[in-house]
Structures are given as C-alpha cells and as structure tokens.
Amino acid sequence: MQWAFSPRSKKGQLNIKTQIQSGRCYEIYVCTVQAIAKHLPPSDIVESTSVAGPGFVNIILSSKWVAQNIHNMLLNGINAWAPILSVERVVVDFSSPNIAKEMHVGHLRSTIIGDTLSRMLEFSEVKVLRRNHVGDWGTQFGMLIEHLFDNFPNLDDVEEQAIGDLQVFYKASKRRFDDDPLFMERAQQAVVRLQGGDARYLSAWKKICELSRKEFDLVYQRLGVHLEEKGESFYNPYIPNVLEELTSKGLIEESKGARVIFIEGQTIPLIVVKRDGGYNYASTDLTAIWYRLNIEKAEWMIYVTDVGQSQHFDMVFSAARRAGWLPDAKSNLYPKTNHVGFGLVLGSDGKRFRTRSSEVVRLVELLDEAKSRSKAELVRRLEDNGKLNEWTDEELEKTAEAVGYGAIK
Numbered sequence: 001m002q003w004a005f006s007p008r009s010k011k012g013q014l015n016i017k018t019q020i021q022s023g024r025c026y027e028i029y030v031c032t033v034q035a036i037a038k039h040l041p042p043s044d045i046v047e048s049t050s051v052a053g054p055g056f057v058n059i060i061l062s063s064k065w066v067a068q069n070i071h072n073m074l075l076n077g078i079n080a081w082a083p084i085l086s087v088e089r090v091v092v093d094f095s096s097p098n099i100a101k102e103m104h105v106g107h108l109r110s111t112i113i114g115d116t117l118s119r120m121l122e123f124s125e126v127k128v129l130r131r132n133h134v135g136d137w138g139t140q141f142g143m144l145i146e147h148l149f150d151n152f153p154n155l156d157d158v159e160e161q162a163i164g165d166l167q168v169f170y171k172a173s174k175r176r177f178d179d180d181p182l183f184m185e186r187a188q189q190a191v192v193r194l195q196g197g198d199a200r201y202l203s204a205w206k207k208i209c210e211l212s213r214k215e216f217d218l219v220y221q222r223l224g225v226h227l228e229e230k231g232e233s234f235y236n237p238y239i240p241n242v243l244e245e246l247t248s249k250g251l252i253e254e255s256k257g258a259r260v261i262f263i264e265g266q267t268i269p270l271i272v273v274k275r276d277g278g279y280n281y282a283s284t285d286l287t288a289i290w291y292r293l294n295i296e297k298a299e300w301m302i303y304v305t306d307v308g309q310s311q312h313f314d315m316v317f318s319a320a321r322r323a324g325w326l327p328d329a330k331s332n333l334y335p336k337t338n339h340v341g342f343g344l345v346l347g348s349d350g351k352r353f354r355t356r357s358s359e360v361v362r363l364v365e366l367l368d369e370a371k372s373r374s375k376a377e378l379v380r381r382l383e384d385n386g387k388l389n390e391w392t393d394e395e396l397e398k399t400a401e402a403v404g405y406g407a408i409k
C-alpha cells in the first residue's frame, strides 16, 4: 500500500493507493479499498474518509489536529515532534564562487540549495558550519597581479571603481597572458613569488580577493544568506602534512611525473601533485576533509555543486575512505560525506543560461531584473484595482524584493 499527499489536494488530503494493479482483480480492489475506508478506527487526526474511484481512499486530515500540531511545533520547537539527528556538527560547503570571476547562476543554485539544507539542519538543532570554499588560489593570480601592477603602480589607488568590473579585468589579463609571451613569463614568476610569500604579491592578491568578496556579498545580502569563508588558500599550509600521511599509508604513487591516487573503479587517477610540483583542486579538497574531520570535528560534510563535479567528489571521498578517515560507504555510519549535485541551469532555448553576448549572466543583474519585473507587475495590479495609493514606496520595494527573489529561489 502506498500513502501519499495528493498533489491536487487543497485540504490536507492523504491518499492510500492499493498495490493491486491488475484489471482481473478489479472487484477485490474496490472491496479492499472500501473495507479500508470503513474500518479505519476513529481518530482525532482524521476529519473524513471517502473512496475515490478504484484504488484510492481519500483521507481528509482534521484542520483542528493540524493547527494544534503546528501550534505545538512553534511553541515547543523541533524537539516536540521531529526525530533528533544523531550528529552535532555538519559542514555544508556551498556557494563557493571563484575570486575575480563572476559568480554565475550555478553558484546561485548552490547558494540557495546549500542555505536550505543548512536551515533544515539548524532547525534540527545541529551546529552547521556554513562554508564558502571560494576559489582564491591558483595560477590565474599570477596574471591578475601583474596586470594589476601595470595598471596601478601604487596599490593604494586600487578601489572598486578603479578596477571596475572584475570580470572585464580578468579577461583583459587573460588576453595578455595568451597573446604576450613576455607577460606570460612574468605571470608565471608572479605565481612563484606569491606562493613564496612575497609581501607585495600577497597584498595585491588580498586586494583582488577583497574586491571580489564585496561583489559576492551584494548577492548574499540580497538573498539573506549567511556564509563563513574558508577559501582554498586557507588549506595550503596543511597540504604537505596531509599528503605525507597519505604517502605513508601507501595511497600516493608516481605517475607520468605527477603524484596520484588510484581509485578502484575509476579509469583515471586522482592527481594530487601536478607535474610542476604544484597542488590542485583535489589536494585542497582532501586537505579540507582532513581539516573538517580533525580540527573542526565535523561528522557530516555536504557539498553542493553542479553534477559536473560528481566524479571529482567520488574520487576525493574514495581516497578519504582508503586513508581510513571515513567508514565504508555502505555502512551508513558517521563521519560521512555527500555530494548534492544539481543540473546545469538552462535558458529558455534549452542551452546553458547565458546573455546574448554569450557571457554568463551576472547574478546581481538577474536579481535586479527579478525585482523590477515583480514590481512592475505589482504596480500594474494595484493600479487595476485602484489601490496603488494605499501602498508606501517602502512596502512596494519590500514586496517586489520578496516576490522577485522568492521566484528565483
């Protein structure tokens, strides 16, 4: 027998659908359903029951019972009605855009899903570490910093307005990197200096991160989402020790000049040290798992990104299991990791959501558009029924925001 809330129901209706599907048993079918309806014991929960066609018993839940329970839930909190989770600390790794690049609709989806999961866990009285694992490290900073130095010999002059659109800035430096071999060389040396801790390079890097962060915060503020940043760079100092542990456990092998971990069932290995000796996305993620388990004492780590990253997470989680950090996946024991993958955000043409100039859509603009469209519609409706003058500007703004941003969410 299946129980389901009827999608068409307006009134807390519960359907029981019997499993007898074959036409031959039609009579048994109807009789069974009638018998169920007739013999349901009287209960405060149920207002009325009826048989609806073959196979369905509709049960109308009592409004009084529903109201009492919601009342109880609001007054006494989750403990009054929900099962208690057996975990105390959970990391939800979400949003996580990349510095100097634009935050795109994929990050928006991650932000909303991650925030929702966090809120549900927090409601269940779990301590949630809301992690923004921003992409704030990597070779792209070499070209960005050199381009910054060329345009602003004095770093103190760098302000938001001066750099303008960070994405444009990123593209300009990328163009120089691709077209000018001398610039490319300078950019590569800049990476070495940055990684070596050169103060001037570090402060340029910080400046770029700061500007990006301000831009990201605009989006978080509008959505009312709170996150705590621990970007990729945060884990750098811990990487060597973690890799040493994995080497001593026999996980890391040499392959074509790189250091890799072979994972059962995967055709390609997980590269943890590149051929040039540099660390990458995987070495950072493995180290982040180590940190989250050992320093932050998290029992559950949930990662929210598009499904394109499923293989990466499968491999990183498998490596952590091989290292003995996590129990067997099938055991369902804690500590555990989960990747919550979502699909690509598509436009109305069924292709990846982009603007006409084939750029990714800027989130701030998307949110603005949602708000202005909902405001226009709201004003139109209020004008239609002659009530526009009853609304203050502030009320209009607030409602347009709630409806517009809500629609995107």
Ligand SMILES: NC(=[NH2+])NCCC[C@H](N)C(=O)O
Pocket (backbone or CB within 6 Å): 093, 095, 096, 097, 098, 133, 134, 135, 285, 288, 303, 304, 305
């Ligand atoms: N721990 C992680 N790898 N989190 C997700 C990071 C997402 C990545 N910065 C991206 O934009 O695709």
